Amino acid sequence: MNRKKLQKLTDTLTKSCKHFNKFEVNCLITLFYNLVGDVAERPGVVIGLDRNAFRNILHVTFGMTDDMIMDRVFRGFDKDNDGCVNVSEWIHGLSLFLRGTLEEKMKYCFEVFDLNGDGFISKEEMFHMLKNSLLKQPSEEDPDEGIKDLVEITLKKMDQDHDGKLSFADYENAVREETLLLEAFGPCLPDPKSQMEFEAQVFKDPNDFNDM
Structure with a gap:
């Protein structure tokens, strides 16, 4: 993604996102494209994290183990029900997931x-x-x-x-x-420790995230 496009996307998502500032949104967009990988370049392909990729993040990064809950969290992020989490759903989902109000x-x-x-x-x-x-x-x-x-x-x-x-x-x-x-019915939010680790890592350098 070129710099101009990235800047526009960052501006748009920062405006609509309550809990992250511009720098944080930029880091999360970078992380998203790192996680999605090379798919982005192919025309006509929906760019996003499919269920398995997303569940892997929930499991590895946030320590979730319950299949049913992870599926439900995926659905919570995937607002348009197209089977993958796009960049906007990723930012808005994480905004609530990490920093939402009660x-x-x-x-x-x-x-x-x-x-x-x-x-x-x-x-x-x-x-x-x-x-x-x-x-x-x-x-x-x-x-x-x-x-x-x-x-x-x-x-x-x-x-x-x-x-x-x-x-x-x-x-x-x-x-x-x-x-x-x-x-009460299962852990569907990150525990404070994994939340802090994720934020400390990603808001420092999202490119290093995979080394976690």
Whole structure:
């Protein structure tokens, strides 16, 4: 990408992006094109990180291991659902992912956890996510029973209108009272350590990122 184009893209994305300054946007654009590699030069090819490349970043850089959650995070970034994260989705996604306000993070996490997109987190969805994220204990008991109990405890704590599922209002109220509940159904945001390492590295020299 030539300098003029890069500058224009940086200006445009800096204007529309709340949490990064111009230098940071520029670093993240550079990193994006480093990660995408040579694809950029071929005409008619959508330039972006496909699901596997993106999941690899989540896994290697941010320590995520849960396949289902990583898929949901990918969908959260891929706003136009075209199967890859383009440069604009990358910048806007990371803006929230790394530095979003509590409001932004609540909306994002809720969307990640609302697997079928109906505006509620149902018991089935909770069970599905908790089953994935909990370590299997080698015990005699049926592990599903323990997860069912956990779902009930979580509902008791978070389901304020007692309708057996979580609306965004239920979730928001619960998180405002107890911030740890933000990622109640699985880690879908970077932990502070990997966030700091990522930012320290990329906002120093994005070209060195692959050496991490």
